Amino acid sequence: MKKLAFSTVVAVSIGAAACSSSSSGGAVGTVPTIATTTSGSLTLDAAKHANVNYSVTNFTVQAPGTGCAASSNNCGHIHLLIDGTACNGPGAPYNIEVNGPSPAVAQFNLCGTPTGAHTLTMELHHDDHSAVKDANGNTVSVTSNVTTQ
DSSP: OEEEEESOOOEEEOOOOOSSOOTTSOOTTOOOEEEEOOOSEEEEOTTSEEEEOEEEESOEEOOTTSSOOTTOSSEEEEEEEETTTTTOOTTOSSSEEEOSSSOEEEEGGGSSSOSEEEEEEEEEEOTTSOBOBOTTSOBOEEEEEEEEO
């Protein structure tokens, strides 16, 4: 079995005010956050996939087109990227789209070299795939440096 070791776990929050509440209890003005909650190492399966645990606050994760209000900053889905766009499928803007509960399944089989050092990024996105931005215009995300063995 291959192992995936997290060397960094970072949570990032934003300062932008939300336009509406989320169905998971977020109130108007709450700030969405995302964090990776996996530490240590993960086992890659035979297909070179690995579960990545995550948590969100003040944000409802669901599939695009399934009911997020157009003005909601607190509802949408997650784009998971490995090494920026280097480990995406042909023509895809991300490695996987996460639209359900944790864990996400990162597809390291799409990387030219599945083993070794990688950068894993999870970004919050609105229903229309536009990025959730903070008050400074930065995408709400969490990035971890990982090593697969």
